[in-house]
Amino acid sequence: MKVKRIVSNTATSDLDKAKSFYGELLGLDVLMDHGWFQTYGSDERMTVQVSFGSEGGSGTPVPDLSIEVDDIEAAFARFAEANVPIEYGPVSEPWGVRRFYVRDPFGRLVNILQHVGP
Numbered sequence: 001m002k003v004k005r006i007v008s009n010t011a012t013s014d015l016d017k018a019k020s021f022y023g024e025l026l027g028l029d030v031l032m033d034h035g036w037f038q039t040y041g042s043d044e045r046m047t048v049q050v051s052f053g054s055e056g057g058s059g060t061p062v063p064d065l066s067i068e069v070d071d072i073e074a075a076f077a078r079f080a081e082a083n084v085p086i087e088y089g090p091v092s093e094p095w096g097v098r099r100f101y102v103r104d105p106f107g108r109l110v111n112i113l114q115h116v117g118p
Contacts, residue, residue: 003048004048005048006048006049006050007039008065010104010106010108012105012106014105015036015038017104017105017106018038018040018105018106019038020105021084021104021105022040022104023040025078025079025082025084026040026067026069026075028040028041028042029041029042029043051066056101056111057093057095058091058093060088060101061109062109063101063109063110063111064108064109064110065104065108065109065110065111066110066111066113067110067111067112067113068113068114068115069112069113069114070114071114072090072098072099072100072112072113072114072116073090075112075114076090076100076112079100079102079112084102084103085102085103086100086101086102087100087101087102087103087109088100088101089101092116096115096116096117097113097114097115097116098113098114098116099111099112099113099114100112
C-alpha cells in the first residue's frame with residue numbers, strides 16, 4: 001500500500017472564510033466544490049508529510065498546519081495588508097526556514113514558511 005494524498009479537513013458553517021483565507025490570501029485554487037464541502041489546492045507537486053511535535057520550535061506552540069511558500073516576504077505582506085494578526089515572526093530560524101504564524105478564520109494555528117538554508 002502507498003499513501004497517495006493527505007487532506008486536512010476543517011468543519012465550518014462559513015465556507016466564505018475558507019475562500020478568503022486559503023483562496024484569496026494564499027492563492028490556492030478550488031479543486032472541488034460541492035457547495036457544502038470545498039477543497040483548495042494547487043497543481044504544484046507536493047510531498048506527503050505528517051508531523052508530530054512537543055513544540056513548534058523556538059519555544060512556539062505546535063502549529064496545526066504548515067504551508068510552504070516560494071516567497072515568504074510576499075506572503076507576509078498579503079497577510080499584513082489584510083490585517084490578519086501575526087502570532088509569531090517573521091523570523092529566520094536556525095534550522096533554515098523563515099516563517100511566521102497566523103490563525104486561520106477557524107482558529108487553527110498556521111505556520112507559513114519558506115526554506116532559505118541554514
